Amino acid sequence: MSTPYPFSAVVGQDDLRLALLLNAVSPAVGGVLVRGEKGTAKSTAVRALSALLPDVHVVAGCRFSCDPTRTDPACPDGPHEKTGGMNRPARMVELPVGASEDRLVGALDLERALAEGVKAFEPGLLAHAHRGILYVDEVNLLHDHLVDLLLDAAAMGASYVEREGVSVRHAARFLLVGTMNPEEGELRPQLLDRFGLTVEVAASREPDQRVEVVRRRLAYDDDPSGFAARWADEEAAVRARIVAARELLPSVRLGDGALRQIAATCAAFEVDGMRADIVMARTATALAAWAGRTEVLAEDVRQAALLALPHRRRRNPFDAPGLDEDKLDETLEEFGGSDEDDPDPGPDGPGGGGGQSPDSDGPQGGDTSARPEAGDGGEPQVSGAGSGEQSPVRASEPFRTKVLSVPGIGEGAAGRRSRARTEHGRTTGARRPRGALTKLHLAATVQAAAPHQRARGRSGPGLVVRRDDLRQATREGREGNLVLFVVDASGSMAARQRMSAVKGAVLSLLLDAYQRRDKVGLVSFRGTSAEVALPPTSSVDAAAVRLESLPTGGRTPLAAGLLKAHDVLRVERLRDAARRPLVVVVTDGRATGGPEPVALASRAARLFAADGVASVVVDCEAGPVRLGLAGQLAGELGGTAVTLDELRADAIAGLVRDVRGTSRRAA
Template sequence: MTTPFPFTAVVGQDDLRLALLLNAVSPAVGGVLVRGEKGTAKSTAVRALSALLPEVSVVPGCRFSCAPAAPDPSCPDGPHETGAGTSRPARMVELPVGASEDRLVGALDIERALAEGVKAFEPGLLADAHRGILYVDEVNLLHDHLVDLLLDAAAMGASYVEREGVSVRHAARFLLVGTMNPEEGELRPQLLDRFGLTVEVAASREPDQRVEVVRRRLAYDDDPAGFAARWAEEEAAVRHRIVAARELLPQVRLGDAALRQIAATCAAFEVDGMRADIVMARTATALAAWAGRTDVLAEDVRQAALLALPHRRRRNPFDAPGLDEDKLDETLEQFSAESDDDPDPDGPGGGGGRPAPDSGPEGDGGTAAQPEAGDGGQPQASGAQEQSAVRAAEPFRTKVLSVPGLGEGAAGRRSRARTEHGRTTGARRPQGTLTKLHLAATVQAAAPHQRARGRSGPGLVLRRDDLRQATREGREGNLVLFVVDASGSMAARQRMSAVKGAVVSLLLDAYQRRDKVGLVTFRGAAADVALPPTSSVDAAAARLESLPTGGRTPLAAGLLKAHEVLRVERLRDPARRALVVVVTDGRATGGPEPVALAGRAARLFAAEGVASVVVDCESGPVRLGLAGQLAGELGGTAVTLDELRADSIAGLVRDVQGTSRRAA
């Protein structure tokens, strides 16, 4: 077994280490979500934490880690008698992003259950993680059906496996730790809220600190055991401090003054629900216990807010996480002054005992400054002069644009698809392990053979060939590829603002539908892939926001570039179907024979049956209808910016499906 990198040898990352240690002191805090760029020791720190956790006492032979003092009365391996147990190290169980449902919750042998009437159950990762750590690397890429199971287990502290009336329940209480790179997409709001704390990590820009990171890593790679031995004393000190803090935790006093500060802070930042208040209270008491105190101070409340609130104040995926620390300090100071029983009358800044430097999240959320609109605001006469980027108009709600037919892509919420989850539409013989039994079809297949098999009692004589797998229909996520005209003909500031607002609205819809998105822009003499296909819709919105306009209109180049993006993406993810959204006024002025060349490029999409929509941005009293002609060449449909809103999109979906069927 590989020796883990010592927790105390991790350089910097004070907030990350503090958040993990607070959960080790008080698992009720609710876990940690670690957000940050790749290569910042996220996984290293999480894996190192398990070596610091105190050992757990378990019932001998119990596969579900029941506590000897209070065994689970519903344990599948029970019943257990209360008594002495054996100790073992706390487990850290890793959940792979591509794991199956049976691997997570466990597998019930349906064949033995029907034929023999026994509950033959093989525990899954939730059972292994009980009373330990469940770690999900790249948690934002976890499939929706696994997210649903995690949410259920986290809410109830138990896992249920039910297959055609046969059910198994076991306890599943664990510390949930997830790491993610925000560039690869955001988490569902329900799962995001389940993480007690969140931290943002980034690589240090200090040369000395970076040198020390490299030095320690090289030393560890050369001799893992020897490197760990050099840090054994520091590891033991932290381990003993965790045990001491756990013992002190029940004695920590959370006074009314601290509670009022917690409630006022959550109200001031307009977080949803009451979970934030509860998590802040638990975090503040854990901070006090970690510092060796029995009273919660204002500084504990402040640090708890910096860890528990940033991910709960977001209103949409384009909001950067973080807190306005000036507003936080004002709120704490105001309610500290109003309270008479505050155990720390000096307010924030008084007392030592803070276990790590107060680095906190990134200020007010790290929102990038946006360029101000210019004074002109008029369309350019020739389109040759470049204008700076303009802000997107206020986004609006849209209805779904779906790809016609029945796909087999990754689970999502946009288009119809054959999936492992959804409504049952039929049955087939299982290919490999049986996962979703179709009971009626199985009985129907076995019934004609009962006499020949010598059936003499009430039981069903069942063979492997009788089993039938249920086929199900659900929803898939698609690749929504935006092809945006940024040329001079689109450069009127009011119009471009409306165009960006429409695309941002569709990006929000793509986020909710669990789609991948891509962005191709064309202007001047060429087209660019502003964002390759990704699950990070906020990255697409950021690229769109900074998009300048001006120059000629190489429409054909934009379509050909989009066609190439789709070709490459089919090789990477052949099951994911695409929806192309072309945002343009239909003019083509770049290159020789621009109109004819754009028509030939558009017909490539029609020949391959790619679903497409042209958002017609043409304005003014005289309309040439060029976007409608382009939609005809694409085999799709055209819609104006005004028609793109929710009340008008229902008809558009029918048109997209109808034209795509005709093209196919």
């Protein structure tokens, strides 16, 4: 086993280290969600924490890590005899993004359960993580049903496995830590709330600190054991401080003044529910214990708010987590009560926190504003003199859209848009299992075994079942799709009010894609060419940012936009063949520029129809005289056309329920 990187040797990232340590002191805080760009020591810090946790006292031979002093009467390996038990290091268990449900919660041997009546249970990762750390890297990419199981277990402290009338329950209390890169997609807001604390991490912009990061990493890679030995004293000191804080924790007093500050802060920031108040109280108590105090001070409440509230303030998926620290300070001061001995809350709280490390003030991300380009003057312009394009137009207020779906039944990644064969959903039939049996179809299994009972010498009431009789349940649920937006940004769309409505419609569809767990991509066309404004990604946030900065102006190279989109789909099909695409073309249908632009656009559109790609044209044509060009384009694509008004969910029911055309890749 390789030597882990020492926790004490992590450079900077004060908030990250503090949040992890507070959960080590008090696991009841509820875990940590670490958000940040790649290469910011997220995984390194989490893996290093496990070496600092005190040893766990367990029943010898128990696969579920029961505590000898308080054995679980429902433990599948019980009942346990009273013994002295044994000590072992606390475990850190990693949950892979592609794990199955059986790998997470455990699996019953259904064949033995049916044929022998034996409860043969193989523990999953939740059992292995009991009384340790469960770490999920890229938690935002984890399938929804796994996230739900994970968070339910974390909330209840137990895992339940129910399979065809056979039930198993075991304790599952662990420190839940998730890391994610927001560029790869967000967690749903209701899931964000289930993590106790959240931390935003970013690489330092300070050259000296970056030099120290590289120096330590190179030293560790050259000699892991020697590097760890040099930090052994610091590691021992942190481990001892965790033990001392745990022992002190029950003695920490959370006074009425601190409770009022906590309640007032959560109310001032309009946080939903009461979970935030409870998490803040537990965090503030852990902070006091970590500082060696038995009284919660205002500075503890302030630090707790900076760790527990930012991710709970998101009102829609495109809101960035954050907290107005001036408002926080005003609230704490107003409800400070009679705690006259409390020091003024400030950025230098315990753990060097203050909610913001000194190196996190640098620019966040790149400049997404568009560079002006000269227009080609082919169509009327409505903006600055001689510019040929408008400055980016802000999107209008988003709205709830009609459900656009891909016809047929797919087998793509789990989501909420189109019909698909999935591991979860309603049972639609049965088949012979391919590999391990996971979802037994009991009626079909009995039906397959019944005709052979006499030949198999059945003499008692039990059913003689063999492997060939077992049937796997087939289920139908929903999949996520690749929604590729092809947006006309030409001069014919450039009236500011009109383009604002168009962007509002696309933003609304992006919100819908976020809720349905789709991948999204964005192709725009204007002037003489088309460009991929955003390659297919799970980050709907990134698509919203690119949409907001999309410039307009110039001619309408519709054919170029369609051909670019067709090429994007070709490449994406090689990467993820199971994910079916839905192309949403947002245009008024005009095609100008170059020789025979209309004929060329028509030929490009027929490529989508030939491939059976589901498509929708959002008709943006305005004015009293309408040419119906978007409708003609939809016919050539083999799809359907809707106006901006018809796109709203409160429009005529069922208007876009069925997308015309048959997908060759639909089963």
